[in-house]
Amino acid sequence: MSSSDACNMEDEHRALTELHARVLGLCEALRRTTPAEKQYARVLEALLAEIGRKCSLMGTHRSYNPSLKLFLVDLENKLQSIPMHPLNTTDEKGPSEFHLSHQDMKDIMYNADRCLYGEIRTERTLSENAHSSPGAPPMLYIDTWGIQHGPWKDQIEHIRNALLVNRHLTDWIQPTELRQWIDQCDAQHADHCGPQAASKKIFPHRPKRLVDLEHMCIIPAEPHHRYVALSYVWGTGSSLQSLKHNLDLLLIGDSREAKDESTKPSLNPKNLLRHATGTANSVVSESLPPTIQHVLELVRRLGERYLWIDSLCIIQDDGNEKSEELGHMGSIYANAYVTIVAAGGNSYTGLHGIENITPPMERPNKTPLYLVAPKAASEEIKAAHGYISRSMWNRRAWTFQEQIFSRRLLVLSEARITWECHCAVWFEGLEVVQGQCKKKRQVVPGLSFSPEANMKEYSKHVTEYNRRVLTYPEDALDAFSGILGALSGIFVGGFICGLPRVFFDTTLLWYNQIPVELRKPAHPTPGTAMPPTWSWAAWSGSIGFPENDILPLADWWYRENNTTAWEPISSQRSQGGATVLNPPVVEDDWLPHLLYARVQRAVFAAMDMDSAPVIYLKGVADDGVGAITHCVPMPTSSASDLTLELVAVSESLINSALATNVLWVERNGLTTYRKGVGRVLKSAWELQEPDVIDLLLG
Incomplete structure (x- = not known):
């Protein structure tokens, strides 16, 4: 590049910096006064004029930057369609016509700044690192692109909110x-x-009861009820x-079994649901949480009569x-007409x-960018999904299956309402786009049902x-x-305690990637059985x-809670171990969810631990022969004194070497409990001279 070109670039950068300061100053002034269309037009025309100057400069550099030629042709066509004349306050044209689209603005400023500074940056890198990368393009690009994200966000939105009255989102x-x-x-x-038809076979059940919003009571659900x-x-x-x-105080009165909906049912005069929603003068000791009360009203305003709420x-x-x-x-969720998601907070929020x-x-902005630049809708989708992923609703275990099975979601938060279905x-x-969906049909969006x-x-x-959170850990399998x-x-x-019979030997080898926590009941009660330690649900x-x-390598038998009878998990004969005709008799029927198998057992010494939940095993020659992933955190200083009782459950071929898959167990009376899982080289396992034991795993 010649010295004159370098000077030109310095001059352009200086001018660019001055323009940037003027635009920010104008926007700041507009925040303190009542904005008008003329002021708004000045801001946009200043940006357009700068884009034109940059394009001219880009044209002088075509000789050494041929990759700009196709872009410039497209850019010149776009600029020709943009009105560059001053906009009077009496002009019938609205300020939205002075907008470049979101993507056009990004393309123009990115290519212009890249030419000026010779920085080659991908769109992804730029969007992620524009505010922190030392080599990022000039500030005007960052702030112009950042109308949605950067320092101009409040100023430009303030102008839009004052001018584009018909494009506002209301409160x-x-x-x-x-x-x-x-x-x-x-x-x-x-x-x-x-x-x-396929989904009706998979999901044949419907709710037993529904909330009737017309009569504010609980009713027995009928197959024809749309809820x-x-x-x-x-x-x-x-x-x-x-x-x-x-229950009798929530149900309708004498007409509870009536099928004729044209006849108004007789309501129990003490109906708790009517009282709890403030539709009667009586006061009850417990009322409905605010979220439920508000949803009742919203569904009524949507013109729907029946609502399913688990607590009621x-x-x-x-x-x-x-x-x-x-x-x-x-x-229940797959057959729902629509699922309303209360994504913000809990039922009391x-x-x-x-x-x-x-x-x-x-609302952070009453005129979101997607209203003036429809191409920015993709950014709004990302923002909506980001909000959902960070919400309390998305962190809770109970809502996981509700999200998977629901066909159509109406997601409510304090800032936005979003509709999500399979097609849109x-x-x-936004104006709803009409047209048929070209996606492949799914029985349920979250499951393939192969x-x-x-x-x-x-x-x-x-x-x-x-990974999700349970208020009551005893609900782990229920949820x-x-x-x-x-x-x-x-x-x-x-399934047995969450493990599929058909893949039982494989899923028994579940492992934790970081230390995990053993679930303990929040409210221990007699008869409450937590999942067994051999299940991931524990x-x-x-x-x-x-x-x-x-x-x-093992034939597994299972004994359910509160029984002494054993049942084989699989009729398939294992490839090792000893044949078992009948498991042992265990008199204590309070021991829940027992597994039994006749297995090989060996004891290994620990060689070392690292920061991950891994213990390395020492062989007879003091060499490394395997590794165990332990469930709970352990001090690394204890490795040299640690011995592990391991039982062999299966074999695998790992990197052309045969390995024995083992469970690390600990005894407590008659029963043993799982502490971890891992692998040992088969040759090292055999050198340890394992014995055969009757294993009761709880």
């Missing part, structure tokens, strides 16, 4: 708009988002629930019914934006679920029972499953 949810989303999906996506389901986070306070002693539609102190309904949770009922929406994502204020049991799919869902119930038709034999944290093939 209140617009039920007619939400209803339009539902109706549009009904009309355009029926084959994809509506119930299918909305609520997915939310329970709070820890005391609130109205359906219980054995108050399941008798919470009826163990048999609760267990049955939890197993049907997949069906309440909603925003229901006029005359709740506080207004807390819609936001407030004809054969799919270990990868099972592993994916368990891994995601087990996953809907997914297990949906998969049981494909996984032959069903531990909270990040886990995984082996992907390599295994050769079983």
